[in-house]
Amino acid sequence: MTAMPLHERIRSDIESRILSGELGPGDKIPSELELMEKYGCARMTVSKALSVLSGAGLLVRRKRAGTVVAHRRTESMVLDIPDLAIEIARRNRTYGYRLIERQVRRPEKGDADELSLAGAGRLLCLGGVHLADGCPFAYEERLISLAAVPQIESEDFASVSPGSWLLHHIPWTEAEQRIGAAGADADVASHLGVAIGSACLTVERRTWRGAERITLVRQKFLAGQYELIARFGASQAS
Amino acid sequence: MTAMPLHERIRSDIESRILSGELGPGDKIPSELELMEKYGCARMTVSKALSVLSGAGLLVRRKRAGTVVAHRRTESMVLDIPDLAIEIARRNRTYGYRLIERQVRRPEKGDADELSLAGAGRLLCLGGVHLADGCPFAYEERLISLAAVPQIESEDFASVSPGSWLLHHIPWTEAEQRIGAAGADADVASHLGVAIGSACLTVERRTWRGAERITLVRQKFLAGQYELIARFGASQAS
DNA sequence: CAGTGGTCTAGACCACTGA
DNA sequence: CAGTGGTCTAGACCACTGA
Numbered sequence: 001m002t003a004m005p006l007h008e009r010i011r012s013d014i015e016s017r018i019l020s021g022e023l024g025p026g027d028k029i030p031s032e033l034e035l036m037e038k039y040g041c042a043r044m045t046v047s048k049a050l051s052v053l054s055g056a057g058l059l060v061r062r063k064r065a066g067t068v069v070a071h072r073r074t075e076s077m078v079l080d081i082p083d084l085a086i087e088i089a090r091r092n093r094t095y096g097y098r099l100i101e102r103q104v105r106r107p108e109k110g111d112a113d114e115l116s117l118a119g120a121g122r123l124l125c126l127g128g129v130h131l132a133d134g135c136p137f138a139y140e141e142r143l144i145s146l147a148a149v150p151q152i153e154s155e156d157f158a159s160v161s162p163g164s165w166l167l168h169h170i171p172w173t174e175a176e177q178r179i180g181a182a183g184a185d186a187d188v189a190s191h192l193g194v195a196i197g198s199a200c201l202t203v204e205r206r207t208w209r210g211a212e213r214i215t216l217v218r219q220k221f222l223a224g225q226y227e228l229i230a231r232f233g234a235s236q237a238s
Numbered sequence: 239m240t241a242m243p244l245h246e247r248i249r250s251d252i253e254s255r256i257l258s259g260e261l262g263p264g265d266k267i268p269s270e271l272e273l274m275e276k277y278g279c280a281r282m283t284v285s286k287a288l289s290v291l292s293g294a295g296l297l298v299r300r301k302r303a304g305t306v307v308a309h310r311r312t313e314s315m316v317l318d319i320p321d322l323a324i325e326i327a328r329r330n331r332t333y334g335y336r337l338i339e340r341q342v343r344r345p346e347k348g349d350a351d352e353l354s355l356a357g358a359g360r361l362l363c364l365g366g367v368h369l370a371d372g373c374p375f376a377y378e379e380r381l382i383s384l385a386a387v388p389q390i391e392s393e394d395f396a397s398v399s400p401g402s403w404l405l406h407h408i409p410w411t412e413a414e415q416r417i418g419a420a421g422a423d424a425d426v427a428s429h430l431g432v433a434i435g436s437a438c439l440t441v442e443r444r445t446w447r448g449a450e451r452i453t454l455v456r457q458k459f460l461a462g463q464y465e466l467i468a469r470f471g472a473s474q475a476s
Numbered sequence: 477c478a479g480t481g482g483t484c485t486a487g488a489c490c491a492c493t494g495a
Numbered sequence: 496c497a498g499t500g501g502t503c504t505a506g507a508c509c510a511c512t513g514a
Contacts, residue, residue, distance in 0.1 A: 180464070
């Protein structure tokens, strides 16, 4: 509460006027010169406050025209990606992973996903289920480029899931995730112990380290056993 | 390519050394003084570059200890929330919305969701389907607080969906979204024209404007008709 | 062409904190 | 206590762009 830097106070003042609705989209913000006089400070200080708000998408700044409240409300949210083991533990259940299938091979010609992942190299193909108290709640198929992660070939995944292993050994720099739903096919249904056609949440995630492709994973979560949660807002104010 | 400001060049230099893996978590970045000398610039310029990277979570800065590459790779991604109408149009299909049910009432006692949304005020309760080329692909139930949005009571939603109307009239400042899967119940199945138990992607979203609750919507998308896409990485470099 | 923001300088004082 | 980052000043020159 005490000792808030001046640039944060300026930012916070303007931010709350926008969030409260007092300032609407398109409304003009005082110029840097006017704010300098209002707060009795140097231009750099005002500029820092406005730059942060501009970076956050709340303001749009243009020369000569001045600074106005941004029109397009953001159409994106931050998606939390919980660690499955932690998520399960939080519900007082025991997490486990059971490896079902393991294979090392070349990518299949004609499979664009496999070819773009492994190129001329080999693929490690893993199938397994995630368990809560010993019961399957998710099935995953994973492809890993052995050119990108050679040392993973000697892992047996008896006690740790491939996802956890990768997270701890190969930090990714880029990722894309597609979230959808599907009915369980015969394979998934038998692994999860449910009827064919049962609703599943599907997650397909590709990860990169720099320009290099690391892994592609397809997961099917039993409906009701898992949720993804996304949030936007509340800013950084305490 | 030309005319990149110096602080962006510094930021980009350090960022690419981190993303390429040349600098790993915990590795020390040169101090501001050293970077000043390296780039032959004032300290403010270096500081700006490092502040941006620190704000993005790539660096951790501590006095006396210096600046190091952050340890925790982010466990969050940015989730794009496309406008359904735009998403449908992009696939060369015609978007439509059909209102099925409309009701104004008090929140039901014992329903925590309704009570926290409307308090002592009234609720507008809407049910409807989103259409692509006239075929239903999503069903939604929506509750809107009339205390927060009184002017919506006179809308008939013949040509515009409640979601679009709200987006254009009541910009939200905070939102929370839960994403899961479920089998269609009898109600949903009949509205979407599918068998009971068919897999659906479920989205439950709450939005606020400042401290005021605006709306709660529950949507069921037919499996395969809709995907949410989340991304992380690639920074802002072109 | 005049007002606005974008960038940068060369200092300054300070708070913090690990060697 | 010395090195580091956090903040701030009082200027400067410039590019852009709408009146």
